[in-house]
Structure formats: structure tokens, C-alpha cells
Amino acid sequence: MSYALRPLLFALDAERAHALTLKALAVRARLPFPAVRHDRRLATRIGALTFANPLGVAAGLDKDGVAIEGLFGLGFGAVEIGTLTPVPQAGNPRPRLFRLVADRAVVNRMGFNNGGLEAGLARAKGARRGTGRLGINVGANKDATDRIADYVAGVSAAAPIADYVTINISSPNTPGLRDLQHGAALAELLAACTEARGDTPLFLKIAPDLDAGAIDGIVRAAIGQRIDAIVMGNTTISRPPLRSPHAAETGGLSGAPLAALARQRLADVRSASGGGIALVAAGGIDSGAEAYARIRAGAAFVQLYSALIYAGPGLARRILVDLAACLARDGFARVEDAVAA
Numbered sequence: 478m479s480y481a482l483r484p485l486l487f488a489l490d491a492e493r494a495h496a497l498t499l500k501a502l503a504v505r506a507r508l509p510f511p512a513v514r515h516d517r518r519l520a521t522r523i524g525a526l527t528f529a530n531p532l533g534v535a536a537g538l539d540k541d542g543v544a545i546e547g548l549f550g551l552g553f554g555a556v557e558i559g560t561l562t563p564v565p566q567a568g569n570p571r572p573r574l575f576r577l578v579a580d581r582a583v584v585n586r587m588g589f590n591n592g593g594l595e596a597g598l599a600r601a602k603g604a605r606r607g608t609g610r611l612g613i614n615v616g617a618n619k620d621a622t623d624r625i626a627d628y629v630a631g632v633s634a635a636a637p638i639a640d641y642v643t644i645n646i647s648s649p650n651t652p653g654l655r656d657l658q659h660g661a662a663l664a665e666l667l668a669a670c671t672e673a674r675g676d677t678p679l680f681l682k683i684a685p686d687l688d689a690g691a692i693d694g695i696v697r698a699a700i701g702q703r704i705d706a707i708v709m710g711n712t713t714i715s716r717p718p719l720r721s722p723h724a725a726e727t728g729g730l731s732g733a734p735l736a737a738l739a740r741q742r743l744a745d746v747r748s749a750s751g752g753g754i755a756l757v758a759a760g761g762i763d764s765g766a767e768a769y770a771r772i773r774a775g776a777a778f779v780q781l782y783s784a785l786i787y788a789g790p791g792l793a794r795r796i797l798v799d800l801a802a803c804l805a806r807d808g809f810a811r812v813e814d815a816v817a818a
Contacts, residue, residue: 483789491574491583499539502547502790506605513552515608516801519812521554523706523755523777526641526678529608530554530797531812532768535759535780536614536643536682540591545604545611552793557780558601559614560645563630565593566618569650573728576786577721581763582732583783584723585712588650589616594634602638613639614682619651625666632670636677644670647684647711649729658683658695667702678705685710685735685742685760689749692742696749706755706777709743713760732783736761740774747775752817763788765799772800775817 486494519530533555534548542558549556568590575584591597594615601611615631617624628644635642644666646657657666670679681704683695699707712729719734739760746756758776762768763784771779785792800812809815 487576487578490572491576492571495574499544502544504547506544506546506550513550513607515554516797518801518804518810519554519797521777521812521816523641523757524678526610526705528554528610528778531772531776531778532793532796532800533557533610533612533757533778533780535782536560536612536645537585537587538782538785540597542597542600542604545601545606549605549607549609551790552797553609555610555612555640555778555780557612557614557643558597559591559643560589560616560648561591561594561597561613561631561635562589562616562618563594563621563627564618565596566590575723575726575728577719577723577730577732578787579720580724580732580734581784581787582719582721582730582734583786584726584728584730586650586726586728588619589648594631598634598638601635606640610640611638612641612643612680614643614645616645616648617651617654624654624657625662625669628666629669629673632673632679636674639677641678641680641705642674643680643682643708645682645711647682649684649686649712649714655684658687659691660694663695663698664702667698667704671702671704680704680706680708680757682708683710685713685738686715687742689745692745693749696746696754700750700753704754706757707746707750708757708759708780709746710739710760713738731760732787733761733763736763736767740771743771743774743776747817763792765796765803768796768800769803769815772812772815773818777813777816
């Protein structure tokens with residue numbers, strides 16, 4: 478079905494097609510579908526938080542939490558909604574989302590467009606999760622005078638509803654946001670959010686465009702403030718060789734061309750942390766083999782988004798089947814045994 482509909486969706490503006498896809502997923506959740514059955518070998522955990530499998534939906538796909546149940550129905554172990562900001566905002570002017578079909582990639586400059594915390598959290602609270610885990614990704618409004626206060630507001634509001642909360646300081650599309658990844662600003666942010674989260678696990682999402690020195694500083698700060706996991710990473714402002722007409726568009730690049738950079742930065746974070754903090758891998762994951770490679774490199778969990786645009790809604794189940802086959806081939810009884818192996 479996904480391959481039959483793809484030409485129709487690709488004939489539409491990318492953002493309109495995205496909205497229609499979310500509506501379809503929301504409708505799907507109300508239809509009678511077989512329950513998702515999870516392979517016990519794929520169960521994993523981050524601290525005390527358990528997951529039925531190590532594959533999740535990255536933030537950005539369902540910013541406002543309109544299709545949570547439909548996404549869980551595809552087989553994901555976790556769905557992360559957002560980024561949600563305290564006040565609704567329209568984001569950057571359109572067009573702001575571009576398919577790079579020849580590269581199986583996407584460029585976006587969305588700018589944290591969302592309907593705000595109140596509306597997003599209301600949907601999240603009412604969504605059925607089954608065995609899935611719900612992450613809520615929070616950020617600051619573009620015109621906020623105190624961005625750390627925005628993050629504290631987001632964490633405080635989301636923590637009672639979420640299975641985990643992610644602080645997103647890695648988007649390239651809100652001017653100055655990535656400055657929070659460094660020095661005193663990072664320390665102040667993490668201290669404030671740690672206090673606000675209560676007992677809810679707190680993740681920190683960082684960019685793949687960081688150098689080794691910046692990664693070392695982030696890892697030390699995250700461990701010092703008892704952050705539960707680092708999500709590496711988000712889109713990149715760098716540009717590897719690309720073939721698509723939209724390659725020169727301003728914004729963050731995601732999808733297949735990001736894989737090599739994301740893989741290297743994951744290894745850098747693992748090296749800097751020495752296993753002292755759990756890692757979540759994102760960026761260019763589009764197959765069971767790639768998910769397995771990130772797990773072997775140190776990720777306890779992996780996320781995807783752009784690959785769904787090109788491979789369709791059956792991708793999650795295919796990746797999980799292939800991941801189980803990789804474990805069996807290499808003699809691992811559980812996916813947890815393969816982490817950083």
C-alpha cells in the first residue's frame with residue numbers, strides 16, 4: 478500500500494504530504510488491526526526504563542502528538558513527539574521542507590512549528606500506548622527572553638505524562654539555540670531541568686556538527702547532572718556530496734547522507750563517556766543492518782524518521798526482523814548483549 482500511495486504523496490508539496498500522512502496514521506489507530514507482537518530478544522532498557530524493542534520514532538515526525546497510537550501500531554518501541562514549545566508558534570515561512578529523492582534525504586528549516594505544550598500534552602495524555610514508551614521533546618520559543626525558563630516549563634509540564642523527556646538543544650533552525658550546547662549555559666540548563674523533571678528520565682539531544690572538545694564538555698556536564706541518556710543527534714548543517722535539486726536549500730539535512738557523520742559522532746560520544754551514560758542513536762538509520770551497527774557502536778536505542786518517507790510504514794517491522802536475524806547470526810541472546818560489543 479505504501480508503495481502504491483508514494484507517487485501520489487510525492488506529487489504533493491512535502492509538508493502537505495506529511496500532514497496527510499499523520500492524518501492517515503491517526504485514522505489507522507481507530508481501525509481494528511492485529512496487536513503488535515514484540516520479540517523478547519529485542520527488549521532493552523535505559524536505566525530503569527524498559528522498552529519492548531530498541532527502535533523508536535524520532536522527534537519531528539509527529540510534532541503535536543496527533544498520531545501517537547498509529548505510530549505505535551507500526552511496531553515501534555517508543556514514539557517521541559515534539560518539539561513542543563511553551564507557546565504555540567508558526568515556525569519559519571514556507572516552503573521549509575524539501576525531499577532530496579535522489580539522495581533519500583530531507584532538508585528542513587521548520588523552526589519548531591507546533592501548537593504549544595498545552596495542546597500537545599493533552600493529546601499525549603489521552604493516547605493509548607500499549608507496551609510502547611512515549612517520549613516528549615521540549616524546546617524554547619524563538620522569541621523567548623529566557624530560553625532556560627522555557628525548557629524548565631516544558632520539562633515540568635511534560636514529566637508527569639511522558640515516559641521520558643528530551644531536551645532539544647540541537648536544532649539548527651532556531652537562531653542561537655545550539656549555543657546552549659556549551660559552557661555555563663549548558664550547565665545552567667541541565668541543572669534547572671534536572672530539578673524540574675522529578676523522577677522522569679531526562680534525555681539530552683545534541684547535534685552531529687559538534688567537534689571533539691564540545692562533545693567532551695557535553696558528556697561531562699550530562700553525567701555530572703545525572704542525565705539518563707544522550708541522543709546523538711539531529712540534522713546537520715554540513716553538506717556531503719548530494720545529487721538532488723534541493724541540495725542547496727538552507728536548513729538541516731537528514732536521511733541516508735547523514736549516516737556516516739552520525740555514526741562517527743556516536744563513536745565520539747561513546748569514547749568520551751566510556752560507557753558512563755546511555756546513548757540513543759539517530760541520523761540515517763534505514764535498515765536492520767544500520768540499526769545493528771549503531772547498537773554495536775554503543776547505542777542502547779535507535780531512532781528514525783526520514784527513512785519512513787522513502788521506505789514506507791512497514792519499515793519498522795522489517796528493521797526489527799532483520800535486527801533479530803543479526804543477533805542470531807552473531808550469537809547474541811539479547812539485543813542488550815550487543816550494545817557496544
